[in-house]
Amino acid sequence: MTATWRKVRTLFATQFAEMTEFRAEIVIWMLSGTLSLVMMLVWMAQAGNAPGGQIGGYSSAEFATYFLSTWLISQLMVVWVAWELDLDIRQGTLSPKLLRPLDPLWMWYASHLAERVVRFPALLGLVALFAWLAGARFTTNPTAYLAALGLAFLGFCARFLWEYTIGLLAFWTESSTSFQEVVWLVYAALGGMFAPLAFYPEWVQRVAVWTPFPYMLGLPAQLLAGKATLGDAGRGALVLTLWLVVFWALRLAVWRRGLRKYGAVGA
Numbered sequence: 001m002t003a004t005w006r007k008v009r010t011l012f013a014t015q016f017a018e019m020t021e022f023r024a025e026i027v028i029w030m031l032s033g034t035l036s037l038v039m040m041l042v043w044m045a046q047a048g049n050a051p052g053g054q055i056g057g058y059s060s061a062e063f064a065t066y067f068l069s070t071w072l073i074s075q076l077m078v079v080w081v082a083w084e085l086d087l088d089i090r091q092g093t094l095s096p097k098l099l100r101p102l103d104p105l106w107m108w109y110a111s112h113l114a115e116r117v118v119r120f121p122a123l124l125g126l127v128a129l130f131a132w133l134a135g136a137r138f139t140t141n142p143t144a145y146l147a148a149l150g151l152a153f154l155g156f157c158a159r160f161l162w163e164y165t166i167g168l169l170a171f172w173t174e175s176s177t178s179f180q181e182v183v184w185l186v187y188a189a190l191g192g193m194f195a196p197l198a199f200y201p202e203w204v205q206r207v208a209v210w211t212p213f214p215y216m217l218g219l220p221a222q223l224l225a226g227k228a229t230l231g232d233a234g235r236g237a238l239v240l241t242l243w244l245v246v247f248w249a250l251r252l253a254v255w256r257r258g259l260r261k262y263g264a265v266g267a
Helices: 002-032 035-049 060-076 081-091 094-098 104-134 142-171 177-191 202-208 218-224 230-264
Strands: none
Touching: 002 104, 035 060, 035 104, 060 104, 060 142, 060 218, 081 094, 081 104, 081 142, 081 177, 094 104, 104 142, 142 177, 142 218, 142 230, 177 202, 218 230
């Protein structure tokens, strides 16, 4: 266990040192992902003009809280591993990584975790600023914050695995990232980035609950907004854990088949 911990610590430290070199770029990346903030302004304006100042039980301040929460959680789940894998596989730079006594997955996973540590302080500062400007009011229940962070972590792991699997499609395709863009649209729509899931048609809601997406974005946001319970969080964690098992098995199967094809062409 001591040797394993030493390897984990060294791997994380090297990736953290690398990520600290991109602090300014990370802030720019954060500000470029403004879809939730744009939707916040749209829905706040609609609620302000609606009779009674509400739409579907949400006031302007509650829309601000929900969409800021969605933006916060989505920033904790940013994943770029599909782009990295696509380049490494097509250009052959995956080969030296295969010589290391460690699955390349863990290097990229450590890189993403290190980036979260670098991103988090600036992210909290921006959320506080936007909340002050928009008049958002977050829950005062500390347990809800822990539950939301727990769901965000499970959601990040799930997204990392499916993005990794999509990146591995570069073993067979010219550009695997085209698939990634399609999946992102489903993730954003069913996750609640455009609107709370309760605003969608009933048949869409029935489909969404069988996917991991509502539990990755919408549910943590509802927890921070005080519109979901810890029981909801527990059910969401169970669903995400089951999807993690599915994504892990899928990733492993695609990785093994892809390596055989990669080796067959002389890499």
